[in-house]
Amino acid sequence: MNDSLNHSVTFDRTPLRIDSPQSLLLSVVALLLVIAGGSSELSADGPNSNVVLNSVTDGFRIHMTYFPAYAKEGNQSNKNALGSPDAGVVILLHGKGGDRLVWDKKSGDSQLSFIDGLRNELGFAVVTVDLRKHGESKSPDGAQDDAILRVEDYDNMWRGDLEAVKQFLMDEHQDKKLNVNKLGIIAADDMAPVAAQFAVFDWSKPPFDDAPANQPQARTRRGQDVRALVLLSPSANAGRSRLMAAAKTLRDPKAGIAMLIIVGDGDELDRGVSKSVYQLVSAMDREHERTYLQSYKQVKFRGTDLLNNVDTLNVMAQFLNKHVQQLDSPWEDRRSRLER
Numbered sequence: 001m002n003d004s005l006n007h008s009v010t011f012d013r014t015p016l017r018i019d020s021p022q023s024l025l026l027s028v029v030a031l032l033l034v035i036a037g038g039s040s041e042l043s044a045d046g047p048n049s050n051v052v053l054n055s056v057t058d059g060f061r062i063h064m065t066y067f068p069a070y071a072k073e074g075n076q077s078n079k080n081a082l083g084s085p086d087a088g089v090v091i092l093l094h095g096k097g098g099d100r101l102v103w104d105k106k107s108g109d110s111q112l113s114f115i116d117g118l119r120n121e122l123g124f125a126v127v128t129v130d131l132r133k134h135g136e137s138k139s140p141d142g143a144q145d146d147a148i149l150r151v152e153d154y155d156n157m158w159r160g161d162l163e164a165v166k167q168f169l170m171d172e173h174q175d176k177k178l179n180v181n182k183l184g185i186i187a188a189d190d191m192a193p194v195a196a197q198f199a200v201f202d203w204s205k206p207p208f209d210d211a212p213a214n215q216p217q218a219r220t221r222r223g224q225d226v227r228a229l230v231l232l233s234p235s236a237n238a239g240r241s242r243l244m245a246a247a248k249t250l251r252d253p254k255a256g257i258a259m260l261i262i263v264g265d266g267d268e269l270d271r272g273v274s275k276s277v278y279q280l281v282s283a284m285d286r287e288h289e290r291t292y293l294q295s296y297k298q299v300k301f302r303g304t305d306l307l308n309n310v311d312t313l314n315v316m317a318q319f320l321n322k323h324v325q326q327l328d329s330p331w332e333d334r335r336s337r338l339e340r
Helices: 021-036 100-104 114-120 151-174 191-203 243-250 271-282 303-308 310-325
Strands: 009-012 049-054 061-067 089-093 125-130 183-188 226-232 258-264 291-296
Touching: 049 151, 061 100, 061 151, 089 151, 089 191, 100 114, 100 125, 114 125, 114 310, 125 151, 151 191, 183 191, 183 310, 191 226, 191 243, 226 303, 226 310, 243 271, 258 271, 258 303, 258 310, 271 291, 291 310, 303 310
Parallel strands: 089 125, 089 183, 183 226, 226 258, 258 291
Antiparallel strands: 009 291, 049 061, 061 125
């Protein structure tokens, strides 16, 4: 890839707005550290854990890397990655044929990654995942079938693989190392419909039956934790996952899910899908406060190739900070009241 992605950027209908001076400061600091060459003693090369999970649906072994949030002392993060009950969490997904290492790429003179910026300055916990038949998440016997993605594989990605990741995060939540109710997901191309379908699945979970029938609002939630999606050059379909169908559910104002769609204006494959999804979702976001479409002029690159653009990293950091980390959603015990 020899061409530069540093082209002019346009936002359709409404630019990403940062409402508070604090959030603007955090976003700018994150940009400076991740991209412009600021110095930091913390790095994604520091404390992290490579974890192997069993997919909830069929036990397929899923490899992921968990980067805990840094513990907080007052309003400041320290150097110990011990987690924090105030920390939002971001799941980073690759595109079709990719793997989680794409998120380890360093940027700028400081050679820090996007993960570093999310953790060091914005206070997130981060998870990078190899969904089935990608990266390290291959069949133990090296079956040739790993090279073929079938319809059921895409179903198992959202129903099984990502649900296993969510259960892992729920355990970390209960240990007060993060706040799972502040969850964002970034996904590229074919994994975008998968991520959107998982969000629908997460929001469809019924609460525990742990409160009187006349007090349904007191029941403990099982899901409804995905609060924001970033879709890079989203594909229309992946197996039986249909992005437009998922978007029709996710646009419900009662859910308040934020969505940022990023696409190259020269990407004929994904440009139309991106604009259609944006128009569908933004029609229910009349104040234009949680739905964004960012188009890069004269750019044909798609999916995770867009991560090579400095502005992509900056806007994603601002979006996640505003719509996930700054949410007013205090940590709460997510066990059924009958088990406490």
